[in-house]
Amino acid sequence: MDPRCGCDNCELKTAFFESFRKEELGIFCDQKVEVPYKRGDIVFSEGDEIRYFAYLKSGLVKLFRTDPDGKDQIITIAGPFDFVSLLGVFSETHQTYSVSVLEDAVICCIEIEQMKAIALKNGFFTLNLMEKLGSISNKIILEALEIRKxxxxxxxxxxxxxxxxxxxxxxxxxxxxxxxxxxxxxxxxxxxxxxxxxxxxxxxxxxxxxxxxxxxxxxxxxxxxxxx
Amino acid sequence: MDPRCGCDNCELKTAFFESFRKEELGIFCDQKVEVPYKRGDIVFSEGDEIRYFAYLKSGLVKLFRTDPDGKDQIITIAGPFDFVSLLGVFSETHQTYSVSVLEDAVICCIEIEQMKAIALKNGFFTLNLMEKLGSISNKIILEALEIRKxxxxxxxxxxxxxxxxxxxxxxxxxxxxxxxxxxxxxxxxxxxxxxxxxxxxxxxxxxxxxxxxxxxxxxxxxxxxxxx
DNA sequence: TCCACGCTATGATATTTATCATAAAATGAC
DNA sequence: GTCATTTTATGATAAATATCATAGCGTGGA
Missing domain, CATH: 1.10.10.10 (Winged helix-like DNA-binding domain superfamily/Winged helix DNA-binding domain)
Structure with missing residues (x-):
């Protein structure tokens, strides 16, 4: 198996290669699963148990919430190399939003427990991850403010x-x-x-x-x- | 010096005590500075260099942005035990928003480089920190969506x-x-x-x-x- | 103390936005 | 291919919201 997981331009990769010893990287690449999705597919729904950390390799997805009377509200639209899992992924047990596919997509999934185990052992990796998650959250907050005004x-x-x-x-x-x-x-x-x-x-x-x-x-x- | 930094209810504390060896905790407590602020004071302004990680011990502050024609937009209002530093603190070099004091406050400041150094060495601490930062960002995003609708x-x-x-x-x-x-x-x-x-x-x-x-x-x- | 200024308050009016109605076009299911 | 459903589109009207004007009140500074 290609130790680079065969993913050109993967944003996680930089963090990985700078962070991991070879054996850790091997574990990681073995564990990750790439799942292809078609336009219209639901990746996960609000309320689902969080089991995977999800990263968008290619395609386009929308993150949205559905309120009690069935009206949807789009949180943001995410493109290649965006994280589909937001920060809640480490603090929540269940999804607080849904994700559906706008353009055929490939999503890279890593078991959240695996992710946490690596994070626990490797501060550099976690710091990198936090920077990336932070910049996405910031982008969403900024966008919400721009729309509001x-x-x-x-x-x-x-x-x-x-x-x-x-x-x-x-x-x-x-x-x-x-x-x-x-x-x-x-x-x-x-x-x-x-x-x-x-x-x-x-x-x-x-x-x-x-x-x-x-x-x-x-x-x-x-x-x-x-x-x- | 009190190894608990003398701060009851500090949200960081749990992370610290579970994460740190005694000598690390000592370094941390020595480094942190508590700054008192009065109503109306500016804690920091949009564009300022980010030098500290800031945590609100007591009081009430508002986070806001000012647009080119001088109109303010409030991002959120933060209370005791909230982080004043949002996620950008690790990915940005300059503040993307301002913080001013609504009710007399005490803010606990830790040099960001110190924080990063600890995070690099200690994955457990970083994971705890990420969970906390994540839940605050989630709260702001959720609030923005609730207001929008x-x-x-x-x-x-x-x-x-x-x-x-x-x-x-x-x-x-x-x-x-x-x-x-x-x-x-x-x-x-x-x-x-x-x-x-x-x-x-x-x-x-x-x-x-x-x-x-x-x-x-x-x-x-x-x-x-x-x-x- | 007095004054200036910002905050609160309310009304009148203009503008913006939502709602309701209708219909053609596109899409998907069978 | 046909039919049902959704999407796109536009107009008429109602409702919501912003703007402008005015004024009393409260607070802080000179």
Whole structure:
């Protein structure tokens, strides 16, 4: 078996190679399981027992909660090399959110007890892990604050820029989510998300064809995101 | 010197005593500095270099960001035994938010390099620390989502219940913040916060005298928070 | 003590956003 | 392929929220 677990660009790898003695790394690579998922699959659900630490190798997933009357609320959208397990993974026994797949994904799973055992023995590894988990949590908190302070147009512009810049690094992309899911993400109604998109289209800021989006006027969109 | 650092109820203590050899604990207790703050004091500001890990021994503080045009946004309010340093403390070099004092406070400061040095040598300590940091980050994320999904009345009711239940454990309490700060916390205008409070008063849900609040009808307030 | 300033408060109005209604288009199940 | 269901879309209207204006009150500083 490839001691590098065969995973190019794995964010955990740096931590591993700097942290582990050879025999530890071997144990780790033997234990980890890579699971492929299809669009629409549920990786785990709110309330499930936490058994694995999960890391997204490829694809796109959404983290969300479902409230008592069945309405979903999207916490964030995670891409390659993001952790799907957030910080609660070490302090909770059951998942506090669900994860479903937006674009076919491969998730690398490591038994949480195995992870803890390694962490106990290896402070360097744990510190690395904490830095990575910390930066993801920070990103989610920052995003929540950015969304909170914007009005509808600013919110929609903000989320479009997130897709364009953070996720796809392109001015042309296919939205991985429905208008309803965007609404669940930024806390507004589906109708107003559609309206905002239509207005951006009419003002020539976007070209829209179903879920295909092209940003035609980046500066204007950024202006709306920042000051709209 | 008291090997327990003389701090009853210190959340770090459990981690320390289970994690440390005696000499490590001694180093730790020698290094830590307790700093008293008065209401209105700034503990640190956005952009400051991160030099200390900060833990709130007593009092009440607010964590907030200031956007380019000078408007503040409150991230959360932290009470005794909360960490003032969030996860970024290990991954960032500069503060991403400011902390100011709402009620006279004592903050326990430990040099971040010292903290890292201990963490590197001691996986158990780091794992404990990560659990604690994780649960605080989770709390902030959860709070952001709860606020996002509510309308004005629900938001104000939610925040009043937070003060009553999480912070003061009493139906009677003095608001530690102005109406404007509540608005900055939950993302609405000051006028509408005042209006919501006035309406709650008129409907006999609250008794209000300046910043003094008494919750008269807890069930109704909870109903508004959950379904309003 | 007095003054200036920020905080609290309320009303009137304008704007934004949600809700309800309707319909075409797309998607998925059979 | 057909049908049911969801998604996208738009308009009309109602409700919520922000903005602007005004004023009494309280607090801290000169």
């Amino acid at each position: 914007r009005h509808t147009h600013g919110k929609v512009a903000y989320i479009l820029l997130k897709f364009s810049q953070s996720i796809y690094q392109s001015l042309v992309f296919d939205l991985p989510v429905s208008r309803r899911e965007i609404a669940e993400y930024i806390g507004m109604t589906t109708e107003n998300v559609i309206r905002a998109l239509s207005e951006f289209r009419k003002e020539k800021l976007l070209r829209i064809n179903g879920r295909e989006i092209e940003i035609l006027d980046l500066e204007a969109l950024e202006r709306i995101s920042n000051y709209g | 509510r309308h004005t009345h629900g938001k104000v009711a939610y925040i009043l219940l937070k003060f009553s239940q999480s912070i003061y454990q009493s139906l009677v309490f003095d608001l530690p913040v102005s109406r404007r700060e509540i608005a900055e916390y939950i993302g609405m205008t000051t006028e509408n916060v005042i209006r919501a409070l006035s309406e709650f008063r008129k409907e006999k849900l609250l008794r209000i005298n300046g910043r003094e609040i008494e919750i008269l009808d807890l069930e109704a307030l909870e109903r508004i928070s959950n379904y309003g």
